[in-house]
Amino acid sequence: MTIAEEARTPAAPAGARPTGFLLRRFESLSNRYFRLLFIGNLAQFGSMQMQQLVRGVLVFQLTGSFAALGLVSMANAIPGLVFAPIGGVVADRAPKKTVIQLGQSYNMLNAAVLAVLAGTGLLRIEHLMISAVLQGAVNSVMMPSRQSIISDLVGRERLMNAIGMNTSGQNLMQLAGPALGGLLLALISPAAVFWVMAGLYAAAVTFTVRLPKRPMFAYEGRRGRRRGSLSDLVEGVQYVARDPSIRTLILVNFIIVLATQPYQMMLPGFVREVLQKGPAEQGVLMTLTGVGALAGSFVVASLTERNRGRVLLTVAAMAGVALIAFATSTNYYITMPIMLVVGATQATRMSLGQVLIQSYSEDEFRGRVMSVWFMQFSLVQVGTFVVGILAEVLGPRLAIGGLAAGMLVALAIVTAFVPRMRTLQ
8 A cells, every 4th residue: 555545544434433532532643644743733733832932931021011022922912914915825736745844944044043042041032033923924834734734634534633633732732842941931031942942843844744745635626826926815705705604713713712812821920920930830720721721622523513613612711711711810729620621622712613614614725714714813812912911900800801701702702693603503
């Protein structure tokens, strides 16, 4: 059997997918190329999680400002508003493998430069800002390819399981990355964290290079003729706007992300100012979030294709309640189990959202749809700057808790008046 035949071989005959929990859980890993992508993503996700910790800690140490945390987040996000749509066109027209490799290679170089600056004592807030802007641009182009390549490797039948597995890997690194980053930061130096990040990105490149250049699964239907990039971009936006299921998913997810994401950017200041703890304890909280997220993504990978819209709304509401509990807590040890719930609900709703948006997208437009999907996160990070200013004025507890409460009201309205969201399968 050739490598290509192995990648295409189904785990079971049509209509006879594995029924056991564990068999369903790891079904997509029977695909050799998905295994390579999965391992490469583990390395990349680990580096990203370490960066989230070390960059936030350094920004707050250098400035002592919640607004500065929001400003760096916005600097990372603004390029996404420009480059994410371009990334969608690139994902639909260029070899996804090449796009991913180039993005990972830049991230490796970025981490190495920051390691040198930190090791020589020259690192300043301006360097972190410039790094955030450049990395935001590169990742915005890379992310649509990184997500849409999953369908190319595993096919539609295994898509939900593969996305669940991919999210599980991300959450596993959310568990290990901050723990290792916090330990290195506390015991050695920020430079050590950046060097480890560079090594992880190098490992990601070595696995990505072994992926196929062309999709292993192709589907019948119109692939679309190649136009100019602007025409492709406009066509993708029109497709999102006219498809009611995709349009509803993106709007509802934007509300959810707007309320549930900013706490991550505020965490360094929250840990220091509210919980009276340091980077090591922040690493523990992020690790606990990863434990919960890992459990949540395990569940998603084993779900059936029934009532996924209802499940998404329910889990998002649970995330809102958990964040209100997080915002009201001033005790580190009470906050620890709350972070488990936050992680589990966040991972579940993120995985379900990605599965639904890819399931309802036509193959021709999937890359461009994913670019619009990721633009939401850039918009939200711009909003995080506003949340940072609110945290400066009102305090981080009221800013985080108020957003979560507002989301619960919005979800109640969606549940009552948007039946399409409830009926998504």
